[in-house]
Amino acid sequence: MSGLANQVVAIVGGSSGIGRESALLFATQGTQTLLIARGRERLRESVDEIRANGGKAQEFPADITSPDEVIQLANQIRSQFGRVDVLIYGAAEFYLSPVEMMDCGLAKHAMEVNYWGAVNVTKSFLPLIRNGERKTIVFISSLSVPCTPPFFAAYAATKHALRGLALSLRQELKPEGIRVQMITPGPVDTPLIENYLHRGMYRLPPGIPVLQPRITAKQIYKAVIQRKQDVVVPKRMGWAARLAYAFPSLVESYYRLSVPDWSQSIQTQIEKHKHRKHRTLEPHPTFVQSNSTVTTSEPEE
Secondary structure (H helix, E strand, O other): OOOOOOOEEEEEOOOOHHHHHHHHHHHOOOOEEEEEEOOHHHHHHHHHHHHHOOOEEEEEEOOOOOHHHHHHHHHHHHHHHOOOOEEEEOOOEEEOOOHHHOOHHHHHHHHHHHHHHHHHHHHHHHHHHHOOOOOEEEEEOOOOOOOOOOOOHHHHHHHHHHHHHHHHHHHHHHHHOOEEEEEEEOOEOOOOOOOOOOEOOEOOOOOOOOEOHHHHHHHHHHHHHHOOOEEEEOHHHHHHHHHHHHOOHHHHHHHHHHOOOHHHHHHHHHHHHHHHHOOOOOOOOOEEEOOOOOOOOOOOO
């Protein structure tokens, strides 16, 4: 068993996808695993599975976009455990749209969860982290930050903001011995995006693998154990991320040269959304609530 035995690991977004798999994995190492998300039913299912396998887990339903709820959550955890050794922030909303037709309300809500939720949790949990042994904060970013394709303006913006938070916070907390880590996975087959991969606004060029949540969870665990600051998943995509940061136009060129009819497909999607915008009874464009049992989304054709 690793050196994480009996340490308190709090996972925000722990009811599904990467967060859930991370909770299951960390629990096998003897941690006291705290699962935080909005959906009570799925939280309970995850906790029950961990306990059935002999692990220690507890659910904490909370809306992390509410500063007051997050403060109450932190106080509750303080009264029960007194500390948090590892904090993993994986809550996310996913929204794709052409910029011209973007629903700003949905885009702002994604920012509320993906960025401001992380800010709320970080501010309230820092006293708990300071009381911990490992003193580690992990943010789950996205390969769409260095490699941003069309239609990702709203979603990628939230992850760009999260990256900025992590980079700044890392420097602020280093003197205290608190480590801030960033995990940057490529597409992961989770409920967040499963209905949109390889369709319409989410086409992948050759060479970009679709990951399973368990693989990403293993890399998160490995990063925590080895205290790695920045991890791209899969590792072989790290070179692509570094090149894309240095030469952003390479991403556009790669898509255009490797995906058949790429430019035409962009125009097709834009025209489709222009038409959809004028149909008053049409549901909102692609939007998924990852930590709720309610989904308001429309699969791409």
